[in-house]
Amino acid sequence: MLPSHDVTPPDERLDPADFPPRFGYALFHTAAALGQLAALVLLVRWRPPGVGWAALLFVAVGLGQYRLYFPLHDASHGKLFPRRITNRRLGRVVAALLFTTYPSFVAIHLEHHRRWGERDDPGAVDYSGIAASSSASSCGRSLA
Numbered sequence: 239m240l241p242s243h244d245v246t247p248p249d250e251r252l253d254p255a256d257f258p259p260r261f262g263y264a265l266f267h268t269a270a271a272l273g274q275l276a277a278l279v280l281l282v283r284w285r286p287p288g289v290g291w292a293a294l295l296f297v298a299v300g301l302g303q304y305r306l307y308f309p310l311h312d313a314s315h316g317k318l319f320p321r322r323i324t325n326r327r328l329g330r331v332v333a334a335l336l337f338t339t340y341p342s343f344v345a346i347h348l349e350h351h352r353r354w355g356e357r358d359d360p361g362a363v364d365y366s367g368i369a370a371s372s373s374a375s376s377c378g379r380s381l382a
């Protein structure tokens with residue numbers, strides 16, 4: 239059962255104002271994630287023969303895609319790069335690499351923040367089996 243309200247003590251809640259977008263930080267983390275995924279995809283062509291290597295690369299590419307979720311998430315909130323247009327452009331590229339579209343990701347993700355902890359939260363499947371931790375709820379709500 240999820241709490242229907244933010245149970246984080248007020249003095250432990252994150253304030254988005256404490257995390258202003260920084261271009262260099264955003265560029266480094268986005269480029270690192272994109273570079274990692276590109277390197278892994280290139281390795282697919284030159285991997286040693288055998289199912290074991292293929293399985294290892296399959297998992298590694300999946301983890302590389304998972305790492306791209308974080309820049310996409312921050313861009314969807316307009317909190318990755320300082321300029322909105324940069325967030326949108328980067329978000330479109332990253333979303334495409336994750337086999338979705340940026341507008342649909344933004345719509346569903348912001349709905350997730352609006353309905354966090356409710357049965358019709360589109361992201362509930364990601365956390366409903368986990369006891370709702372106060373820090374997770376605080377982060378989600380304060381960045382919405």
Ligand SMILES: [Zn+2]
Pocket residue numbers: 311315347351378381382
């Ligand atoms: Zn979010």
